[in-house]
Every structure is written in C-alpha cells, then in structure tokens.
Amino acid sequence: MRFTSHRDFARAFERALRRAAVPVAFSQGFTPHPKISYASAAPTGVASEAEYLEVGLQATVDPEQLRVALDAALSPGLDVLEVVVAAGGSLAERMEASYWRIELPDVDPEVAQRAVSAFVAADEVQVERMTKQGRRTFDARGAVTRIDVLPPVETPSGAADSSCAILELVVRQVTPSVRPDDVLSGLRVVAALEPPVSPRVIRLAQGMLTAQGAIVDPLDADRDGAAIGEH
DSSP, rough: TTOOHHHHHHHHHEEEEEEHTTTBOOSSSSSOOEEEEEOOOOTTOOOOEEEEEEEOOOOOOOOHHHHHHHHHHHHHHHHEEEEEEOOSSSGGGGGEEEEEEEEEETOOOOHHHHHHHOOOOOOOOOOEETTTEEEEEEESSSTTEEEEEEEBOOTTOOOOOOOOEEEEEEEOOSSSSOOHHHHHHHHHHHHHOOOOOOOOEEEEEEEEETTTOOOOOTTTTSSOEEEEEOO
C-alpha cells in the first residue's frame, strides 16, 4: 500500500464515501467537488499510520458509525482509525511536524551513526530535488529538529543485529517541504552514506510541535476531526 499515490488514495476515499452513503457536502459552481481537505499527504513510496483529512457533511452523523462504514468500504490496508467532530479551526494549521522511522537494510548502525553525527553538526545541508517548479536546491538540515539512530535489535542469541540501521526523525513542515528522502540525500552529501537496498519509510505521527520537540495529536484540541491510517 505504500506505493499508492495520494491521488490514488483520494479516489479510493471518494469511492468509499459513496459506498458508505455518507452525506458529503459539495462545493458550489459549474463542477461541484466533494468538500474534502487532505493535510500533509505522505509521499508515494512510504507507509503511514498518521494521515488526517477533513470532510464537510450535509447532515450530522454518528462519528463511530461513520468510521465503521468507511473502514468497511475501503480496501484492506487503508484503515479508518478514528472519526471525530471538528470544533473549529483549520486542521492544516495543526500540522507543524511529522515523526518518521527509516529502516536501512544492510547498513551498519555505526556507519549510520557517523553519518547522522555529521548531518547534525552541519549548519546546513544543501540537497536537490525535482519539484513542480523544476529542480530546486534547498536546506535539508534546518527542518530536522531531531534525528537518532536506534540501538541495534538483539537477535534470539542475544547478539546485536547490525544488519539494519534504523533512524527516527522529527521534521518540521517548511516550504519547500523536507521529506525523508531529502534527509537521506543529505546523509549522502555529508557522509557519502549510500544504502545498498531501498529504505523502508513509515510516518508514525504528525501534528503540533512542542518546545520539547514532542508531537501532539492534532485532534487533541477537540477530540473530533477525521483520522485515516494508510498502511
């Protein structure tokens, strides 16, 4: 499911709304569109357990009944985790940062740690990426508020497994956005870290960023919005 694009997911979700007979509100004009607002969609190629969106409705519905109906109408791997009633304010404004885990098979954790230390020590790390506006060069370091290499997992024999490095990082929402692959590009720039196998990336959380660097669930403000988990 991580190779499902945002557009594919949007189509699947709109079909699920129709199948579940949800009274969705539509925009005005010559070509009305369902009132659905997606917040910080995950890049294609990553998994996510923290996708959020808002849906405008024409009538009041029971949040839990809506969750069950939508979950049943979606394909396996696209799971509706929670539905809540928004108390006001923009959901997008609550998306200040994302928390990611990156698994690097066949990369020794000590090698990854040296690369991360070089990345953290740099004032800025310039990387390139092709965007809708063409090739852009931007700083991948400034948006990263925290990046750690997790201790190696122990094998059944009790020895440390050095066959896979695991990174965890918190990245602030900036323009242009800094994605996990941009951080990996930055590690390549500062330390020539070249994973021999494609990394496995998953978003674990997103929301408000505290002064201590923790991420607060964006629905805590009202305990009512729309949370979708995409696996």
